[in-house]
Amino acid sequence: MQKKVKIAAPATVANLVCGFDILGLCLHDPYDIMEVELLQEKKIIVKSADGYPLPEDPALNTAGAPLLEMLKELDEPIGFSVIIHKRIKPGSGVGSSAASAAGAVVAANHLLGNRFSKEELVQFAMFGEKVASGVKHADNITPCIFGGVTLIRSIFPLDIVPLSSPPLYVTVIHPQIEVKTADARAILKQQIQLKDAIKQWGNIAGLVAGFLKNDYDLIGRSLEDHLIEPVRSILIPGFDDLKAACKQAGALGGGISGSGPSIFMLSKEKATAGKVEDAMKKIYTDLGIDFHTYLTTINTEGVKILEG
Amino acid sequence: MQKKVKIAAPATVANLVCGFDILGLCLHDPYDIMEVELLQEKKIIVKSADGYPLPEDPALNTAGAPLLEMLKELDEPIGFSVIIHKRIKPGSGVGSSAASAAGAVVAANHLLGNRFSKEELVQFAMFGEKVASGVKHADNITPCIFGGVTLIRSIFPLDIVPLSSPPLYVTVIHPQIEVKTADARAILKQQIQLKDAIKQWGNIAGLVAGFLKNDYDLIGRSLEDHLIEPVRSILIPGFDDLKAACKQAGALGGGISGSGPSIFMLSKEKATAGKVEDAMKKIYTDLGIDFHTYLTTINTEGVKILEG
Structure with missing residues (x-):
């Protein structure tokens, strides 16, 4: 089994003008770099590569909370270590917290041989947004995981519709x-x-x-x-x-x-x-x-x- | 120049569930039959083939009012005579008045060698809806003239977007x-x-x-x-x-x-x-x-x- 993966987690634009709460798109720049390693014990470790102080408790961390939710589903003696190189400035409005949450679950899923669907990954990653803003929204996570332009037709139940678009x-x-x-x-x-x-x-x-x-x-x-x-x-x-x-x-x-x-x-x-x-x-x-x-x-x- | 035309003006569904005021579609059945003749004098005559009493003044008639608007644009000594075979029951909610208004202007435009665009025909036909309901809406007229599924993105200015659909x-x-x-x-x-x-x-x-x-x-x-x-x-x-x-x-x-x-x-x-x-x-x-x-x-x- 593969043990380590390095990913790029991109910025996203949510609330696409008239598409408040439903339409978003994924950008090429800026993006975070994350290194995720599979551990052989039930444990989540999240560290900043830039010396940025992160909460010790992974449940209070934007990348950690989604991984804890994923572990709940798995019921196996495994865990993940995450190192985040933060390039998307928090509070800028282009999905900085969503990139951490989405990047963590996509990387972990890759290490697990892609056991979860993209919709399931969105569900996990929403717990990261809850840590970041108090609200379990999927506006940035969805385009970050699916890429392109995405429609969230409904949040409960979650119904995601990827939309094609011309080059922009x-x-x-x-x-x-x-x-x-x-x-x-x-x-x-x-x-x-x-x-x-x-x-x-x-x-x-x-x-x-x-x-x-x-x-x-x-x-x-x-x-x-x-x-x-x-x-x-x-x-x-x-x-x-x-x-x-x-x-x-x-x-x-x-x-x-x-x-x-x-x-x-x-x-x-x-x-x-x-x-x-x-x-x-x-x-x-x-x-x-x-x-x-x-x-x-x-x-x-x-x-x-x-x-x- | 061609003098007479016979057309079928179909029923339409407006307010397509969530698409209140913006989405409509055109049906094959039921439909009205209309016979429209080009006259060499500035005059509009509208008659019912079924003996249904219609207002003498064409400005008060759903088919007549749009044709009067069209004549204003033309400034030529011509007119139209219209005979309506009404099959779409008025008040049924499937665009009976819109069929009369849309049918009249499409037929007249055909007799004139299609001088007006479909958007212009919608603008004329809306005067028929004003006669029928007091409101110059385009919800039924638009699918009746364009066919298929239609989106009215904006009413002022009028912006119509025809949408393809799978067979339904x-x-x-x-x-x-x-x-x-x-x-x-x-x-x-x-x-x-x-x-x-x-x-x-x-x-x-x-x-x-x-x-x-x-x-x-x-x-x-x-x-x-x-x-x-x-x-x-x-x-x-x-x-x-x-x-x-x-x-x-x-x-x-x-x-x-x-x-x-x-x-x-x-x-x-x-x-x-x-x-x-x-x-x-x-x-x-x-x-x-x-x-x-x-x-x-x-x-x-x-x-x-x-x-x-």
């Missing part, structure tokens, strides 16, 4: 400000107008059709959010100006990644995505806020086995 | 009760819970993906409506029992057609659709309510030129 360039900017997921959740209105919901589901239907029909214009027209973005964007300085500048630069559209503060934009051409990146940089340079940008593409594979 | 059998029952569209609109809650809206858009996304991916199971799983059906179904006696019996008979799913009282069910196989029809008949026979049923398929063509 994704430009992401992470302004160095803090948006707490709990705050981003708290400011949402729990009651909405039916007429606004109808606009939203028209756009969701259009976006899904645009992906499946490889219709870039339809994707662009459907990247509208009448409900969540108007509320959440007030937590992100410069959001409206940045969005307008990116559309001006030729982006199809985009919005807040997850609950922010990162913002993503989709483009048909690489050159456009580069202009979008320049437009993003200018906005935050002018605002005097530090940032990182990524110019990447949709990762159709998800967590990737690098060695072992 | 459609069983429709029209119980002989009256549900006024105005009542069906009035009882809807204008405020809804965000969490319910999220369930709804998961299902809409799933339904669109199911149609485009030819995934019957996904179509079936997505045919759920958490918002409109629970409210509107109370206007239709026997609805819950009928739906349960149809699912039991093997239907993928279905719901209220338009604002009712007709109910439709989708099935993968013709034999199943027949069992569904039997189940429907039993429910309304037991309730002592008269009914008509139709066992038909999706009409991918829409309004059809029969002669001329």
Whole structure:
């Protein structure tokens, strides 16, 4: 039996504009590197390769909690040791905790000869999100494990639908400000107008059709959010100006990644995505806020086995 | 120039379960027959072939109002005479008024050498719906003109997306009760819970993906409506029992057609659709309510030129 594996666990964009809580996509960059080893005793060890202090108790760790759930299912005297090279900054809004959780379970499953389905891995990994944010959501885990664009039709019972898409360039900017997921959740209105919901589901239907029909214009027209973005964007300085500048630069559209503060934009051409990146940089340079940008593409594979 | 045309204007199902106000489909049966003649004077005449009394003023008629709009665009000394053989019962919930409006404009456009796009025809035909119900909606007109399954991503501006679908059998029952569209609109809650809206858009996304991916199971799983059906179904006696019996008979799913009282069910196989029809008949026979049923398929063509 194989004993060790090294994997890349990528960043993801959840809450794809109108697709709040249901649509996400997987990125090529940034990604974490994780080394996972099979142990011959019932034990989970998680360590940071970067000297980042992690909780001793694996149940309190984003990678550890999912592995404990997996061990419960197995009832065998085995365990896993995990070393995480963290490259996706926690709190950036591109699925840092999901990458740890999803990477851990995909690596462990590989070491076990792929006994579990991707859906089962999502179920395990959701326990990592519960540790990270208090909520067992699958918004980032699903695209991280499945790759590409994913729809969560239903969370209870879990019903995941992988969606094909045409090639797209994704430009992401992470302004160095803090948006707490709990705050981003708290400011949402729990009651909405039916007429606004109808606009939203028209756009969701259009976006899904645009992906499946490889219709870039339809994707662009459907990247509208009448409900969540108007509320959440007030937590992100410069959001409206940045969005307008990116559309001006030729982006199809985009919005807040997850609950922010990162913002993503989709483009048909690489050159456009580069202009979008320049437009993003200018906005935050002018605002005097530090940032990182990524110019990447949709990762159709998800967590990737690098060695072992 | 061709002077006369005879067309078939089919029934349609709007508000496709979770796709309230955005998704519709076109049926092969029932359909109206319309005979339209080009006149050499600026005049619209609409007559019923069945002796049904129609308003003298064409502006007050479902077929006449759209043709008046078309004439405004043309600014030529021409007009149209229309004879309608009505087979789709008004008030049944399968787009009777839309068939008159859509049939009139498609026939007229044919006589004019197809000068107008399908989108423009929808815009004209919406004036017929305004006459019929007071609201310029396109829910039934769009599938009637485009055929197949149609998405209205946005109504202002009008953005229509035709969706492919796998072959489906459609069983429709029209119980002989009256549900006024105005009542069906009035009882809807204008405020809804965000969490319910999220369930709804998961299902809409799933339904669109199911149609485009030819995934019957996904179509079936997505045919759920958490918002409109629970409210509107109370206007239709026997609805819950009928739906349960149809699912039991093997239907993928279905719901209220338009604002009712007709109910439709989708099935993968013709034999199943027949069992569904039997189940429907039993429910309304037991309730002592008269009914008509139709066992038909999706009409991918829409309004059809029969002669001329």
